Amino acid sequence: MPSLNKVFFTALITALCFCSFAQESTIRKNITERIPQLKAIDEVNKTPIPGIFEIRVNGTEIYYTDAQANYLIEGNLIDTRQKRNLTEARIEKLTAVKFDTLPLKDAFTIVRGNGQRKVAVFEDPNCGYCKRFEKDLQKVDNVTVYLFLYPILGADSMERSKAIWCAKDRGIAWQDWMLRDQMAPSASSMCDATALNRNVELGRKYKISGTPTLVFIDGSRVPGAIDSKKIEQLLTEAGKGG
Numbered sequence: 232m233p234s235l236n237k238v239f240f241t242a243l244i245t246a247l248c249f250c251s252f253a254q255e256s257t258i259r260k261n262i263t264e265r266i267p268q269l270k271a272i273d274e275v276n277k278t279p280i281p282g283i284f285e286i287r288v289n290g291t292e293i294y295y296t297d298a299q300a301n302y303l304i305e306g307n308l309i310d311t312r313q314k315r316n317l318t319e320a321r322i323e324k325l326t327a328v329k330f331d332t333l334p335l336k337d338a339f340t341i342v343r344g345n346g347q348r349k350v351a352v353f354e355d356p357n358c359g360y361c362k363r364f365e366k367d368l369q370k371v372d373n374v375t376v377y378l379f380l381y382p383i384l385g386a387d388s389m390e391r392s393k394a395i396w397c398a399k400d401r402g403i404a405w406q407d408w409m410l411r412d413q414m415a416p417s418a419s420s421m422c423d424a425t426a427l428n429r430n431v432e433l434g435r436k437y438k439i440s441g442t443p444t445l446v447f448i449d450g451s452r453v454p455g456a457i458d459s460k461k462i463e464q465l466l467t468e469a470g471k472g473g
Contacts, residue, residue: 254298258284261300269294278308279317291325291438293318323452326438330448334433335377337426339401344373348466351446353381353434356391356408358442364456365409371462378405379430381442389427390417397422 255275263270274287278295283304286294295304307318333351354361368376380396382388391408397418398404404415418424434444445453445462447469457465 254284257298258286258296258300262286262296262303265300266303279310280308285321287325290436291322293321322438326452327450328437328446328452329450330446333377333379333446334429337429337433338377338379339396339405341376341378341402341405342374343371343376346373346375348374348470349377349448350374350462350466350469351377351379353379353430353439353442353444353446354409355381355384355388355442356395356405357382357385357388360456361443362409364443365406367456367459368462369410370459371466374466378402379433380427381430381434381439381444382427383431383434384442392427393418393422393424396424396427 258275259272262272269286269288272286272288273290274285276285276287278285282298284296284298286296286303288294295308296302307316309315310317328351330349330351335351338351354364378401380392382392391414394415394417395401395404395408398415407413407415433439439454441454443454443456445457445465447453447465449469451465451469453465
């Protein structure tokens with residue numbers, strides 16, 4: 232015969248689970264009715280603040296609400312004691328990129344030295360910061376760069392990306408343009424450049440909103456035109472983690 236303590240504990244857990252389920256159901260119901268554009272709620276979670284819940288929609292969008300969903304909060308949740316942006320940390324986790332799952336067939340490679348270290352980079356040929364970044368990247372040796380053309384910045388970004396993707400040697404065509412302002416001839420209509428559309432979709436999935444964006448083998452992701460010293464540091468750290 233089970234002890235009274237065990238029966239009480241089991242009953243308590245069941246009640247707490249039911250309460251949690253009912254609370255989530257209330258939030259989902261009220262949000263859906265009151266804010267139809269947020270009807271596709273992926274997840275409802277508790278936050279460190281009593282009575283405040285996280286709502287996740289569209290994969291990686293984060294909002295906050297009370298237990299009855301009478302109020303919706305849009306913005307960052309900051310832990311003032313740890314000086315930590317909890318919203319930012321959550322989004323980083325949700326948008327983390329597993330290097331091994333990247334569709335490398337939709338990128339081209341540039342190898343320097345023994346190529347042992349690896350990094351994936353998303354870049355737009357119209358990106359001025361990318362040109363500065365590419366000059367610094369020339370100083371980094373023993374690395375394989377997987378270059379994902381990511382045409383998001385201008386109307387002709389796609390055409391320039393197609394010209395580079397359809398070139399006989401994509402790596403040379405890319406560096407000719409980024410380092411020497413020499414663009415490859417326009418792409419032939421026979422060239423299959425659908426990889427570029429897949430790259431745009433991939434970037435949207437992972438919320439890559441700017442170029443350059445670097446992804447290292449340990450999953451760490453860095454936006455912006457960092458210099459060669461920082462690239463070396465991150466490659467080393469990623470190698471230890473990987």
